[in-house]
Every structure is written in structure tokens, then in C-alpha cells.
Amino acid sequence: MTKVSRLPVTEVAGIGAQRAKHLAQLGIYTVLDLFEYLPYRYEDYRIRDVHDAAHEETITVRGKVAGVPAVRWYGRKKSRMSVKVQTDGVWVNAVWFNRHYLKDKLYPGRTVVLVGKWDRHRLQLTVKRSLFSEKEQKRLLGRLEPVYSVSGSVRIEWLRNVIRQAFDQFGDDIEETLPPELIRRYKLLNRRDALYVMHFPRDSRDGHQARRRMVYEELLMFQLKWQVLRHTRKKRLNGTAKNVPLDKVREFIKALPFTLTDAQARVLKEALADLQQPVAMNRLLQGDVGSGKTVVAAALLYANYVSGFQGALMAPTEILAEQHAHTIREYLQPYGVDVVLLTGSMTAREKREALGMVQMGLAHVVVGTHALIQESVHFHRLGLVITDEQHRFGVNQRAKLREKGEDPDVLFMTATPIPRTLAISAYGDMDVSTIDQLPAGRKPVKTVQVKPNQFGSVMEFIHKECRRGRQAYVICPLIEESEKLDLQNAYDVLEQLEPALQPYRTGLIHGKLPAKEKERVMGEFVSGKIHVLVSTTVVEVGVNVPNASVMVIYDAERFGLAQLHQLRGRVGRSDEQAYCILVADPKSDTGKERMRIMTETDDGFEIARKDLKIRGPGDFFGVKQSGLPEFKVADLIEDYRVLEVARQDAVKLVNSDAFWEEERFRPLREQLEGEDVLYRKNFD
Numbered sequence: 001m002t003k004v005s006r007l008p009v010t011e012v013a014g015i016g017a018q019r020a021k022h023l024a025q026l027g028i029y030t031v032l033d034l035f036e037y038l039p040y041r042y043e044d045y046r047i048r049d050v051h052d053a054a055h056e057e058t059i060t061v062r063g064k065v066a067g068v069p070a071v072r073w074y075g076r077k078k079s080r081m082s083v084k085v086q087t088d089g090v091w092v093n094a095v096w097f098n099r100h101y102l103k104d105k106l107y108p109g110r111t112v113v114l115v116g117k118w119d120r121h122r123l124q125l126t127v128k129r130s131l132f133s134e135k136e137q138k139r140l141l142g143r144l145e146p147v148y149s150v151s152g153s154v155r156i157e158w159l160r161n162v163i164r165q166a167f168d169q170f171g172d173d174i175e176e177t178l179p180p181e182l183i184r185r186y187k188l189l190n191r192r193d194a195l196y197v198m199h200f201p202r203d204s205r206d207g208h209q210a211r212r213r214m215v216y217e218e219l220l221m222f223q224l225k226w227q228v229l230r231h232t233r234k235k236r237l238n239g240t241a242k243n244v245p246l247d248k249v250r251e252f253i254k255a256l257p258f259t260l261t262d263a264q265a266r267v268l269k270e271a272l273a274d275l276q277q278p279v280a281m282n283r284l285l286q287g288d289v290g291s292g293k294t295v296v297a298a299a300l301l302y303a304n305y306v307s308g309f310q311g312a313l314m315a316p317t318e319i320l321a322e323q324h325a326h327t328i329r330e331y332l333q334p335y336g337v338d339v340v341l342l343t344g345s346m347t348a349r350e351k352r353e354a355l356g357m358v359q360m361g362l363a364h365v366v367v368g369t370h371a372l373i374q375e376s377v378h379f380h381r382l383g384l385v386i387t388d389e390q391h392r393f394g395v396n397q398r399a400k401l402r403e404k405g406e407d408p409d410v411l412f413m414t415a416t417p418i419p420r421t422l423a424i425s426a427y428g429d430m431d432v433s434t435i436d437q438l439p440a441g442r443k444p445v446k447t448v449q450v451k452p453n454q455f456g457s458v459m460e461f462i463h464k465e466c467r468r469g470r471q472a473y474v475i476c477p478l479i480e481e482s483e484k485l486d487l488q489n490a491y492d493v494l495e496q497l498e499p500a501l502q503p504y505r506t507g508l509i510h511g512k513l514p515a516k517e518k519e520r521v522m523g524e525f526v527s528g529k530i531h532v533l534v535s536t537t538v539v540e541v542g543v544n545v546p547n548a549s550v551m552v553i554y555d556a557e558r559f560g561l562a563q564l565h566q567l568r569g570r571v572g573r574s575d576e577q578a579y580c581i582l583v584a585d586p587k588s589d590t591g592k593e594r595m596r597i598m599t600e601t602d603d604g605f606e607i608a609r610k611d612l613k614i615r616g617p618g619d620f621f622g623v624k625q626s627g628l629p630e631f632k633v634a635d636l637i638e639d640y641r642v643l644e645v646a647r648q649d650a651v652k653l654v655n656s657d658a659f660w661e662e663e664r665f666r667p668l669r670e671q672l673e674g675e676d677v678l679y680r681k682n683f684d
């Protein structure tokens with residue numbers, strides 16, 4: 001049997017060298033890649049009744065032209081044509097943009113099929129595609145057409161055809177990856193049929209079955225990866241059981257300027273117990289914004305140090321790395337711990353110096369960005385690695401760092417409040433600790449929503465807080481897909497704010513600013529020289545300036561709940577009352593709901609739960625910010641149960657000898673192997 005995973009796409013009739021190059025740009029090299037290049041949605045050519053269609057839904061309707069089209073021109077090129085079409089007893093206003101040449105085809109009485117976006121309030125259909133000929137209608141009506149993400153010179157139509165062709169030629173060679181018992185237990189489609197139906201579903205029931213199979217496969221692979229890692233680590237047992245002088249750690253904690261909350265103390269105890277085990281720690285520490293994760297990290301780095309090991313702390317951005325270095329230094333320097341910063345933007349000389357310190361073990365704690373996992377960094381008895389905002393680091397990056405030491409203890413910190421059960425399922429191989437309590441005396445951040453035209457009163461409020469010696473953040477509107485526009489926008493906001501905030505000083509920080517400049521602006525904000533910090537990107541503000549008491553977020557409805565909550569978490573980090581002002585005029589129901597939730601609750605876990613309920617797709621769990629892994633087919637909320645089932649199956653498989661030895665598991669093992677070289681050695 002031909003291995004479709006090894007066959008180049010040029011084996012498919014109609015794909016020459018040139019076309020193969022274009023496909024390569026989409027990451028498609030082999031025939032199997034082609035099969036696995038799944039559509040991200042389907043165009044639904046099943047005729048719908050407008051009465052049942054939701055607002056803004058894309059629908060296909062059949063109707064009779066009931067009038068003469070009217071064309072309006074905007075300049076010489078742009079046009080808008082509209083005509084009444086009668087369907088299901090409703091007079092729908094059909095609108096075309098820049099398609100005036102279709103006018104002659106739209107004569108009264110003609111039956112047409114139109115695909116477009118439905119405006120339920122205006123009874124209007126903005127047409128995307130019009131099917132006039134009977135032939136075309138016959139070909140498409142009633143079907144679900146796959147839509148692929150394509151770029152460059154690859155066209156969807158062509159891609160569809162070659163995938164069909166590939167199935168004709170090689171479909172039967174698609175290998176089953178799941179063992180027969182799992183297929184039977186869950187009544188899954190075989191891999192070939194599932195893939196075929198994913199591309200060419202006959203109806204939604206059909207599609208549902210195919211999706212079910214692909215989701216299970218994807219989640220099982222995901223869980224297997226984790227379980228294999230965990231399995232090998234446990235088997236090797238070569239973590240180091242540290243001999244932690246607990247009395248010293250206790251002294252450290254006693255000397256802190258505050259008492260740890262019960263939650264902090266409990267979590268610290270859990271992690272300290274891990275350090276003393278021969279199995280390397282692999283723990284997720286989740287805690288709401290401002291719950292005090294950093295001091296727990298500091299205490300652990302200290303425990304690691306007094307046990308005779310080097311420690312590392314990895315942050316997602318330079319600003320955060322710098323801030324952490326600063327904070328950790330404040331905590332640990334009095335105990336003779338040398339903290340060294342290592343970031344990408346340091347000069348060659350600074351870097352060399354830092355690297356030398358790290359290698360010789362003169363640096364006891366290294367704080368940095370991704371720069372930490374580069375080849376040139378050689379650690380000296382690396383015993384503990386802590387990563388902050390762990391979701392920004394991929395599995396491989398984490399594993400790389402792990403390999404640098406002698407299998408160090410690893411703690412991942414995240415502020416994204418993922419309900420605990422979901423966290424345990426998603427991070428299959430980790431233990432989970434949760435700080436579910438804020439330091440005493442914290443007041444909930446007072447959150448209000450204002451309309452964009454209330455600019456004046458917002459300024460007044462910032463003035464008032466600044467007069468009291470407090471500081472403020474202003475987050476600029478988010479303009480997706482264009483950094484340039486973002487920047488322009490930020491400067492515009494600054495220009496508007498500066499005079500309005502006189503005599504208080506404003507500073508701007510954005511992604512494009514050189515590192516040194518960022519550092520300077522941040523430094524001035526921390527020291528209070530700048531009163532109001534204007535910022536474009538969310539990441540740049542993952543900081544701790546307890547004196548800041550106001551957070552203004554422009555266009556708040558455009559951020560997801562998780563992001564909004566993160567941003568709001570930048571204030572309310574002391575005993576003083578803090579405020580969050582959401583500047584928003586939401587039109588959509590989701591936008592309104594988000595604003596309502598934000599103004600009603602301050603508790604991250606509660607927000608996560610509520611969001612799960614309303615489930616704005618692409619909001620909490622759909623976006624990268626959520627901290628959960630992203631999948632091709634699976635959806636963590638919808639398929640949450642499958643995730644848990646897959647986890648249990650993966651645990652059982654990995655712990656059975658059959659999985660490692662028997663033929664029926666070979667395709668699974670091979671697929672895992674193909675995923676990443678890092679896993680390969682587990683199969684030797």
C-alpha cells in the first residue's frame with residue numbers, strides 16, 4: 001500500500017511542480033497533508049426560510065424578482081444595486097455592491113437563488129453570490145460546500161477539485177490511526193470516511209459524525225502527547241529530590257512586609273513538597289490577577305537557591321521580564337541571591353557578561369524572555385524553572401528549557417482563571433494549584449461603562465485621582481490587523497489626552513517602541529514621573545504599579561472578557577479604591593453582555609464561569625489570550641467531555657505495555673513520533 005504520508009502532492013493528477021509550490025505555502029507537501037487540510041467552514045446552499053434565519057446569518061434563499069433594480073453610484077467605480085425579491089411571502093430587499101452588471105439578469109418575475117447576509121430588522125439581504133442558471137443551481141443547491149483558507153495563487157475552487165481528485169486516486173490508502181477497540185467503543189467513522197465527509201459532507205448529520213471522529217482523534221493525540229511526556233519522566237525518575245532547608249524558607253516568609261494569604265501559603269506548601277520529591281515538579285499555578293503569584297515564585301526560587309540550585313524565571317515580554325527581575329531582586333538580594341536579567345534586546349556585551357555569570361553559577365536566579373531557551377545559554381545546576389503566563393510558550397519551548405537542566409522542577413504560572421476541572425483536563429500532565437483568594441484589604445475595582453462622548457468627564461475623573469497622587473492607564477482602541485493604524489491611533493489618542501490632562505504628564509508605550517525606550521517610559525511611570533500611561537497593546541501592561549488607581553479602556557466592547565479582566569487587574573493592587581472605566585457603545589448582544597458582566601463582577605473565576613455560560617464563541621476560549629491550547633477541529637467547550645474521555649483513554653494506553661509494543665497501536669505511535677522530534681526519543 002502506498003503511504004499517503006510520503007507521497008508528494010505532485011502524484012495527484014493536475015498538480016504540477018508550479019502548483020505544488022503554491023500548495024507548499026499552505027503547508028501542504030504530501031497527499032496526506034492535502035487530505036488533512038480541512039475546511040474551516042461550509043457554505044450552506046440549502047434553501048432557507050427567512051422567517052427562521054438569525055440576524056446577520058449567511059443564508060441561501062430562493063425568490064422571484066419583484067421590481068426593477070435600482071443602481072446608485074458612488075464615484076465612478078462603486079455602486080449599490082437593490083431590488084425587491086419575494087420569498088416565503090416576504091418582500092426582501094436584495095442588495096449588491098459593485099455588481100451593477102448583473103442588472104439585466106434581474107428582470108421581474110425571474111426566479112433567482114441568492115446567498116447573502118441577512119439583516120432581520122431591515123429585511124435586507126446583502127448578496128454575496130447569485131445563482132442564475134439552472135445548471136449552477138442544480139449543482140449547488142442543497143449542498144454544503146467546503147471553504148478553505150487559501151492564499152496566494154491557490155483558489156478555493158481549484159483546491160476543492162484537487163482534493164476530490166486525490167480522494168479518487170489515493171483515498172483508499174488512507175491509514176486508520178485509531179485501534180479497532182476505540183473505534184468500536186465510540187462508534188467512530190473510519191479515518192478515510194471521516195476525512196472525506198469533512199471535505200464533502202452530504203448533510204449536517206453526516207458532517208457531525210465525521211467531526212466527532214476527528215475531534216476524538218485530535219484530542220486523544222493531544223492527551224497522548226502529554227501522557228507520554230509524563231510517563232517517560234516518571235519512568236526516568238531522574239528529577240532531583242531537593243533537600244530544602246525549610247526553616248530558612250520560613251524565615252524568608254516571616255520577613256516579608258505582609259502575611260501570606262491562606263491560599264498563597266497552601267500553594268507554596270504544595271510546590272515545596274514537589275521540590276523534595278524525586279519526580280520533577282510539573283505544576284500549574286493559577287491565580288486571579290493581583291492574587292500574589294510573584295511572591296510565591298520568589299519564595300520557591302529562594303527555596304531552590306538554599307537547596308544549592310540555580311533557578312530561572314521566564315516571562316512573555318521584555319517589560320515583564322524586567323519588572324520580575326526588579327521584584328525578585330528586591331525580595332532575594334538581601335539574602336545574597338544574585339539575580340541576572342537576560343533579554344533579546346541586550347547588547348552583545350551585556351549578553352556575554354550575563355551568559356558568563358549564568359554558566360559559572362554566579363547568577364543564582366536568571367530572569368528573562370525566550371532568550372533563556374536559546375542554545376547559547378548554559379545553566380549551572382538548573383533546579384527550578386518558573387514560567388509566567390505559560391500559555392505563550394509552546395510545548396516545545398517548555399520542553400527545550402526542561403532539557404537544559406537536569407530535568408528541573410517546573411512551575412507554570414497563569415492569571416487566566418480557568419475553572420479548575422477544565423484546567424486539569426486541558427493540561428493533562430500537570431498538577432494544578434489555585435490561589436483563590438486576594439490579599440486582605442483589597443477592594444473590588446469599581447467598574448463603570450461610559451459612552452465615547454463622555455470624554456470630558458473621564459478626563460475630569462483622571463484629574464481628580466491624579467490630584468490625590470494616584471496614576472492612571474489609558475488603553476487605546478484596538479485596531480485589528482494593522483499595527484500601523486494602531487500606532488497612528490495611539491498617537492491620536494495621546495494628542496487628544498495630553499492637553500486635556502495638563503499639568504499631569506502622559507507617556508506612550510507601544511509594541512514598536514525600542515526596548516530601551518519602553519524601559520525608560522515604564523521606569524518613569526513606576527517612579528511616578530509620568531502620571532498617565534497610554535498604551536496600545538495589552539501585553540505591555542502586564543505590570544505591577546500599585547499606585548495606579550484608574551484604568552480607562554477605549555472601545556472596551558472589542559476586547560474579550562479575559563483580556564478586559566486582565567487589563568482591569570492592573571489596578572486595585574493595593575488597599576486603595578481603584579476604578580475601571582470602560583469606554584464603549586456596544587451594538588451587538590455579546591458586546592452588551594460583556595459590559596454587563598464586567599460592571600457586575602470583579603472575580604475572575606466568576607467571569608470565566610459566566611462567560612462559559614453565554615459562550616460568545618471566539619471570546620474566552622476561542623482566542624489565544626485564554627491560555628488554552630488551540631485545536632484544528634475540536635472546541636474546548638463544546639467538546640469538553642470528549643477531552644476528559646480522551647485524557648482517561650490516553651492515561652490507560654500509555655500505561656499499558658500493548659500500546660508500546662503491539663502492531664495495532666503502531667499508527668498512533670508513528671503519528672505521535674511525527675509530531676515532534678522531542679518525543680522521538682521516547683520511542684527508542
Ligand SMILES: Nc1ncnc2c1ncn2[C@@H]1O[C@H](COP(=O)(O)OP(=O)(O)OP(=O)(O)O)[C@@H](O)[C@H]1O
Pocket residue numbers: 258259260261264287288289290291292293294295414415439440542543544546569570573
Ligand atoms: N499576602 C499579601 N498581602 C498583601 N499584599 C500582597 C500579598 N501578596 C502579594 N501582595 C502584593 O500584591 C500585589 C500583586 O501581587 P503580584 O504582582 O504577585 O500579583 P500576581 O498574582 O502576579 O498578579 P498579576 O497576574 O495580575 O500580575 C503586589 O504589589 C504584591 O506586593
